[in-house]
Amino acid sequence: MKRTDFYWLRLVGTGLWFLVFGLVTFVLGFMVLPLIRLVTPNRQRRMLRSRAVLGAGMRSFIHGVSDLRFIEYEFIGREKLGRPGQLIVANHPTLIDVCFLLGFVPTASCIVKAGHFRNLITRGAVIGAAYIPNAPTEEMIHAAEAALQAGETLLMFPEGTRTVPGRPLTMQRGAANVALRAARVLTPVYISCEPSTLSKNLPWYRIPPSRPKWTLRVGDDIDLAAYRGVPLPIASRRLHSDLAGLFGGATQVRD
Amino acid sequence: MKSREEIFQTVRTALIELFELEAPTVVPEARFDDDLEIDSIDAVDLIDHLSRIFDRRVSPRDFRSVRTVQDLIDTIERLQPQ
Numbered sequence: 001m002k003r004t005d006f007y008w009l010r011l012v013g014t015g016l017w018f019l020v021f022g023l024v025t026f027v028l029g030f031m032v033l034p035l036i037r038l039v040t041p042n043r044q045r046r047m048l049r050s051r052a053v054l055g056a057g058m059r060s061f062i063h064g065v066s067d068l069r070f071i072e073y074e075f076i077g078r079e080k081l082g083r084p085g086q087l088i089v090a091n092h093p094t095l096i097d098v099c100f101l102l103g104f105v106p107t108a109s110c111i112v113k114a115g116h117f118r119n120l121i122t123r124g125a126v127i128g129a130a131y132i133p134n135a136p137t138e139e140m141i142h143a144a145e146a147a148l149q150a151g152e153t154l155l156m157f158p159e160g161t162r163t164v165p166g167r168p169l170t171m172q173r174g175a176a177n178v179a180l181r182a183a184r185v186l187t188p189v190y191i192s193c194e195p196s197t198l199s200k201n202l203p204w205y206r207i208p209p210s211r212p213k214w215t216l217r218v219g220d221d222i223d224l225a226a227y228r229g230v231p232l233p234i235a236s237r238r239l240h241s242d243l244a245g246l247f248g249g250a251t252q253v254r255d
Numbered sequence: 256m257k258s259r260e261e262i263f264q265t266v267r268t269a270l271i272e273l274f275e276l277e278a279p280t281v282v283p284e285a286r287f288d289d290d291l292e293i294d295s296i297d298a299v300d301l302i303d304h305l306s307r308i309f310d311r312r313v314s315p316r317d318f319r320s321v322r323t324v325q326d327l328i329d330t331i332e333r334l335q336p337q
Contacts, residue, residue, distance in 0.1 A: 137295040138302070138315035173296050231273045233300045 005069075005211040013070050014207055021061060022121055028057055029124025037128065048107065050128040055106020058099040072211060073100065077218030081105045084151040085184030089175050090191055090216075091247050092157040095198040097191050100216055101155050108153040111140060111174075113161075134160065134174075141178060148182035158243065162200040169247055176240035180227060188219040188243070190250040219250070257309075257335065262328050269304055270324075273297075283325040291324075305331065 033050050040046040065071050081088055082105045090101060102110060114133040116122040126133075132143045132154075147154050158175035179186045192215050193199075195208040222242075227235040257265075267281045276291060287293040293301065298318070306313045311334055321327050 136315070138299045141296065141299050173294075177296050177300070231300075232304075233273045233297050234275060236296070236300075 001209040003209045007207070007209065010070055010211065011205060011207055013068065014204060017061075017065060017070070018204055024057055024061075025125055026121045028053060029122065029126075029128060033124055033128030047130045050130070051102075051108070052106050054125055054129050055102055055104075058103035059106070062096075062099055062103050069211065071214060073214040073216070075100065075104060075216045078104055078216075080187060080218045080221075081189070082107055082153050083185060084153065085148050085182070086153045087148060087175070087179050087183035087186050088153065088155045088189055089158050089179075089186065089243065090155070090189040091169060091250075092159050092162045093191055093196070093199060094162065094193050094214070095204075096214075097157070098155075100191075100214065101189065105153060105155070108155045109147045110155040111144060111157070137174070141174065141181070144174075144178040145182040148178070148184070154178075154183075158247075164200045165196055165202075169244070171240065171244050171247065173236060173240045176243055177232070177236040179222075179224060180232060180235050180239060183224065186222040186224055188222065188246060188250075190217045190219060190247070191215070217250075219246070222246075257332075259328060259332060262331050263324075265308060266305065266324060266327055266331070269301065269308070273301060273304060281324060283323065283328065285324050286322055287324070287327075288322075309335070311335075 032053055036049050036053065037046060040049055062073065066073055081101075088101065088105070088108065090097060098110065098112075102108060109129075110131045111134050112126055112131045114135040116126045116131075117133050132140060132147065134140050144154055144156070156175045156178065158171040159169060160172045160174075163169050193212055194215070195210060195212055197206075197208045197212045198204065222239075224239075227239050229235075230238075263283065267278070270276050270281050270291065270293075271278055274291070274293065274297065280291065285291055287298065299315070302313065302315060302318055309331065313334060317330055317334060318327070321330055
């Protein structure tokens with residue numbers, strides 16, 4: 001396919017953005033968030049301030065790359081996100097999905113890869129914002145439950161990792177389980193990126209031939225009452241299978 | 256203090272109710288992962304459920320080495336107040 005939309009500029013730019021992103025994350029995690037920690041003794045306020053700072057960082061990143069025409073994006077129904085006790089579940093086609101969601105819903109907590117709590121660059125940030133590691137399972141479930149019960153908004157990518165292009169979307173049952181344990185409202189967000197880029201198993205420099213466009217569409221709330229009345233493991237299997245159907249139908253996975 | 260037999264009956268009832276298992280499959284030797292198809296998320300639900308019944312606060316760490324129904328019974332017995 002023909003390389004368009006200033007291919008070489010986009011390639012060099014993408015490399016630069018990765019560098020800046022890592023650097024900013026590190027500076028926020030190891031200088032800004034510790035400072036916030038020093039001046040904010042109250043746990044709750046410290047967490048919200050830290051999330052506000054990280055959210056602003058991610059929002060600026062998205063604005064930066066889209067203002068400079070590296071990407072385009074459309075976020076439909078954003079105002080439906082960020083309610084107290086809301087569990088947001090989203091599919092995960094690309095590396096920067098989280099930047100859209102936490103950038104525009106900065107009060108939210110998020111289940112993140114446990115490895116980010118060990119990685120030197122991301123460690124300070126995820127600890128500062130009190131995000132929740134995805135392992136071990138029982139600690140993740142109980143922490144997610146506590147966050148929702150405390151009225152926080154929580155973001156989960158039920159696939160656990162990015163979708164492997166060309167393979168059907170596979171989800172973990174944790175999201176359905178957490179939803180039924182503690183969510184006041186469950187809201188799906190369908191993400192697609194066209195042409196596909198920054199997906200699993202693809203290095204950053206394999207940029208698409210034309211400028212990629214992200215579309216994030218907030219779906220209707222899922223009625224949890226319909227799943228009550230049976231024991232949790234049975235209910236969570238039903239909800240899980242419905243969620244898998246919803247996301248399988250709403251997202252097309254391409255090579 | 257409950258006897259081993261009482262604990263076994265409670266665990267068995269819980270497994271049948273929560274996971275719609277057939278009663279004859281729930282034997283002490285049954286392995287959770289292979290025989291009963293109970294994964295790590297189910298295990299969290301099961302432990303939460305049992306800790307409510309036995310009215311004990313438990314740490315998931317106590318259950319890390321549990322592989323079979325018998326292991327679970329032994330662990331619950333050990334956690335009971337003496």
